[in-house]
Amino acid sequence: METPQDGPGDTIGDWDSCSADPQYRAAVLDLLGALAYGELSAFERLAEDAKLAPSLEDKAALAGMAAAEFHHFRQLRDRLTEIGADPTEAMQPFAEPLDAFHRLTAPADWPESLVKAYVGDSIASDFYREVAVRLDSDTRDLVLRVMADTGHAGFAVEKVRQAIEADPRIGGRLALWGRRLMGEALSQAQRVVAERDALSNLLVGGVEVRGFDLVEVGKMFNRITEAHTRRMAVLGLAS
Amino acid sequence: METPQDGPGDTIGDWDSCSADPQYRAAVLDLLGALAYGELSAFERLAEDAKLAPSLEDKAALAGMAAAEFHHFRQLRDRLTEIGADPTEAMQPFAEPLDAFHRLTAPADWPESLVKAYVGDSIASDFYREVAVRLDSDTRDLVLRVMADTGHAGFAVEKVRQAIEADPRIGGRLALWGRRLMGEALSQAQRVVAERDALSNLLVGGVEVRGFDLVEVGKMFNRITEAHTRRMAVLGLAS
Incomplete structure (x- = not known):
């Protein structure tokens, strides 16, 4: 997806200067906690979904994505510790929404798990990119570093295409599945x-915006949904 | 455990010279296939067992062990490819015995999963060490490199001790569990x-031994079992 139109090109300063503002600090702790738990739960689910793989190569590919998510988790957790936060405390508020997302979107078979891996990886990238532009330079560097290491889901695209070619009837079911994944993600995000x-304020306008702006949050969700729609089309799935 | 008494100090040559012998080559493909599948299935099971963790820190610790196993898997798989083997084909003969081991030893709760992580990690180290002395220098370097990265299970020792201190009654159950893990491991290994x-010949005497020697295999299993017994004692569990 494109860089969000409303994001500033320059950062707002480094962590030391920005974190003097307690509301900014709280927002970044929330953000890092949410991302860290997101990576940890993605690790768990990908490792679990690897069981559905029809071959050892496929299993290894999904396990490799899971291992990559764990390394993201570790970077985010270490950063939380570095800035004097308790990683567990920072992650806790996001455990239930993320667990609920995964509980409600357990793949029934291998093609569903591939679509989920691809969609999940892509939504995470989009979200990292949206949020990076609103961050102090140190936090931004971390978020971009973690994000640069995503995109392991590329193999999923080819596999899903092959599956649809082999049996066009599954296309309809997977399109429905893609919509459900996006719907559940949005519902938990809301x-x-x-x-x-604090986190919401950061997401919609950066440190300078104090008022909670539902319209801006809605716009961000729309951009992510539009990117999702384009990706589903690339995958050969009408969303 | 100690270095096995019967292992030579020097290697038998490098891969290029040793692999000219088709029986040696077949044995090493078997060995790397068995280790690779062992790491991949350990990854899966540790990731699965992480769900039993009572806290986010514990979950992250087990997930970290799982991610480390995946990196071992990747090194072994890449080496198989490098020497012109098909990793899937090399792993296939060991999939069912290793799957059976894990199926028969699914932990019922968090202390059982800790004991399994510790015992599994330790048996793997012992086995790597036993086998390393019989290998050509290139394969030995790989095996020792993968092994050097084990020992993530150290945290499990402390946790199990704490659990037994808090509730001495679980000691008996975990001692039984340790015995069962070792018993199932031996039964699948046999x-x-x-x-x-080819693999068995390599394990018992190196490339020069052609006759299948059940006594030597028995001795190796005994050494590993003795090391297991000592470890269980350290853990506060009679084995």
């Missing part, structure tokens, strides 16, 4: 936005 | 030994 004011 | 002649 729950987080409603509960975490 | 199955592999019976089916894979």
Whole structure:
């Protein structure tokens, strides 16, 4: 997806200067906690979904994505510790929404798990990119570093295409599945936005915006949904 | 455990010279295939067992062990490819025995999964060490490199001790569990030994031994079992 139109090109300063503002600090702790738990739960689910793989190569590919998510988790957790936060405390508020997302979107078979791996990886990239532009330079560097290491899901695209070619009837089911994944992701994200004011303010306008702006959050979700729609089309799935 | 008494200090040559012998080559493909599948299945099971973790820190610790196993897997798989083997084909004969081991030893709770992580990691180290002395220098370097990166299970020792201190009654159950893990591991290993002649010859005497020697295999299993017994004692568990 494109760089969001409303994102500033320059950063707002480094962590030391920005974190003097307690609201900014709280927002970044929330963000890193949410990303860290997101990576940890992605690790768990990908490792679990690897069981559905029809071959050892496929299993290894999904396990490799899971291992990559774990390394992201570790970087985010270490950063939380470095800035004096308790990683567990920072992650806790996001455990239930993310667990709920995964519980509600357990893949029934291998093609569903491939679509989920691809969609999940892509939504995460989009979100990292959206949020990076609003961050202090140190946090931004971390987020971009973690993001640069995503995109392991590329192999999923080819596999899903092959599966649809081999049996065109599954296309309809997978298109429905892609919509459901996006719907559940948005619904859990909205729950987080409603509960975490500091994080929401950061997401919509950066440190200078104090008022909670539902319209801006909606716009961000729209951009991510549009990118999702384009990706589903590339995959040969009408969303 | 100690270095096995019967292992030579020097290697038998490098891969290029040793692999000219088709029986040696077959044995090493078997060995790397068995280790690779062992790491991949350990990854899967540790990731699965991480769900039993009572806290996010514990979950992250087990997930970290799983990610390390995946990196071992990748090194072994890449080496198989490098020497012109098909990794999937090399792993296939060991999939069923290793899957059976894990199926028969699914932990019922968190202390059982800790004991399994520790015992599994330790048996793997012992086995790597036993086998390393019989290998050509290139394969030995790989095996020692992968092994040097084990020992992530150290945290499990402390956790199990704490659990037994908090509730001494679980000691008996975990001691039984440790015995069962070792018993199932030996039973699957014996199955592999019976089916894979080239690998068995390598394990018992190196490339120069042609005759299948059940006594030597028995001695190796004894050494590993003795090391297991000592470790269980360290853990506060009578084995």
